[in-house]
Amino acid sequence: MAVTNMGYGNMVKRKSKKSPLLKNMLWAFCVGGAICTVGQALADLFKQYGLSLLDASSATSITLIFLGAFLTGVNIFDKIAKHAGAGTLVPITGFANSIVAPALEFKSEGFVLGMSAKMFTIAGPVLVFGIASSVVYGLILWIFRLF
Amino acid sequence: MAQRIGRYTIGLGNTAVKGYASVVGKKEGEGPLAAGFDYISEDTAFGEKTWEKAESRLQKDVLSRALNKAGATPDSIDIIFSGDLLNQCIGSSYGLREFNIPFIGLYGACSTMAEALTLSAVFVDTGCAGMAAALTSSHFCAAERQFRFPLEYGGQRPPSAQWTVTGGGAVIVSRDGTGPLIKEVTIGRIADLGVKDINNMGAAMAPAAAETLKDYFADTGRKPDDFDLITTGDLGSDGSELLRELMERENIKLGTNYTDCGLMIYDREKQDVHAGGSGCGCSGSVLCSFILNNMCQGKLGEVLFLSTGALMSPMSVQQGESIPSVAHLVHLSSGRK
Incomplete structure (x- = not known):
């Protein structure tokens, strides 16, 4: 071919359609914001029914995880996420989806080596880095408290 | 009798299509080529329990239909060339195991239709086979879980991403x-011009298509205008634009007679498939419906059919390798010119 790798790379950049960033960000802002508003409403509701702030927060997380998992199971989550992008991915609903989706997909390979093993293929790295960074932050906090 | 023309092309004698069939899924059946398919399955799982079994079932169905239309029986087929996208090509081996026909499994990714057709034609033309079958398939759900994400995962696809066709042709x-x-x-x-983006396979494959087309024109002395239709397998919108530009740099201008099977099989706007269709079944099902139907009806005379394949694996992509590609070409003629 009469074109170098770099020349072709530039050609590809020029010809390829860009992601509609503004539209994607608006969707993410609205859907992500809506999920957070629902979360806040749930937390307030739980507090009204007598739960402490800590318990109300936990109950809110549990409810949102359930909703994310449920909507994944009934084939609705991916249809919203297709538009919402980071709006559904970043809140805890995205985490629920990332575990339930492979669990559903790989149940055909069996309960142990399929569903259970593959459940963490997407969420695994999130857990690894989440736990690792919380250990680091914990250590920093511990050191600060020594003085 | 088969003989080499130039450096890369093989000329054939009297080898012809005896029968063909296409089977597709529901989404493809809602697209603009619906009328030409032999069978549209309303059930994406094709009545099976797993996506892999569904794809095998698709291969079995499409071969049975092609044999029927050719008035042939499995006993009369001397060799079968088939491949798919699944690991170890299980779509083909499980789907075709009951036929008891000598079998060669192929892996050419989405170039499989032209690859299988090439080998079948050469086998028949040289007398190594009296009758040969070429087939391929792909299934959206089986390909997604192997190459990308689980179906229900809430991800966002970039505009350059393509949609794997559920379908096959024989x-x-x-x-x-x-x-x-x-x-x-x-x-x-x-061919490999260093594209690493798994979501832009059209761009990765366009150089392979350009090389093969250039080789063919150089070997035969023919020009793009000599053909009623020149079609690539699954370059999609971005890839086919890139192919046009690459060819122009070689001083070969592709006219309005050039298109891509991935652009034909879906209504890209209404069916939300971004850059178009892809997969072995894309060129396979379009060849065995729209293209061969129109050739048999005399609406298309000379056709250049290319299938384009991206030869990476999920592992090579994770290791940061670029995507090598290949494109095979078949010149089909209704014999009018």
């Missing part, structure tokens, strides 16, 4: 076929 080739003639085949070279 062609029965023989010397006494009454369908279009297979006049020449060009076996492609592996």
